[in-house]
Amino acid sequence: MKKEDSKCIDSFQCNVEKALNIIGGKWSFLIIKHLFDGTMRFGEIRKALHNISPKTLTSCLRDLEKNDILTRKVYPTIPPAVEYTLTEKGRDLNNIINEMKLWGKKWT
Template sequence: MEKIVPKCEGGAECVTEKALNIIGGKWSFLIIKNLAGGKMRFGEIRKSLHDISPKTLTVKLKELEEHEILTRTLYPTIPPSVEYALTPKGEEMIEIIEAIKKWGEKWT
């Protein structure tokens, strides 16, 4: 049986490829999963992702903000505090995360 692999036409990225580029690797996915519970500060996100470096977390948060998956709110305190929260676009990804979780529970 031949495996059917969808191809992008005209060199443009497929919608699936675009979505995967936004989600990226495990860190972006796990950041989104953790923010599903509500707003979190940088330190809270870092603690929930035990092995992530501050630099990597900063990069991933910026990428997700650029893709409008999350918002960054800066509060003018000393020291400044920042909260991250999912946008409506980011909240729609929770269904995907739940589906992957169910698949993982069944098959891993």
């Protein structure tokens, strides 16, 4: 592949691709959706998502934290309590997710 082939040619396409890379797949999307209701602990998120493995959930949460979509707060208890909260950047996805919900309701 040539170097210029890996560059985005169309800014619309680039911006959509960047957004999808940050939001990630199905699980990340659902994590974000649940965090719109407020701060949640690891176990609460896992219970809300039913079929997600702890390993997958941990990976998704780390990716979302790395992309500044959520923050992770650890409390010094035994065992440690960890809470996840959407950042301003994460909360800004609310309109997009609501539009996707409306589209899904209409077309599926």
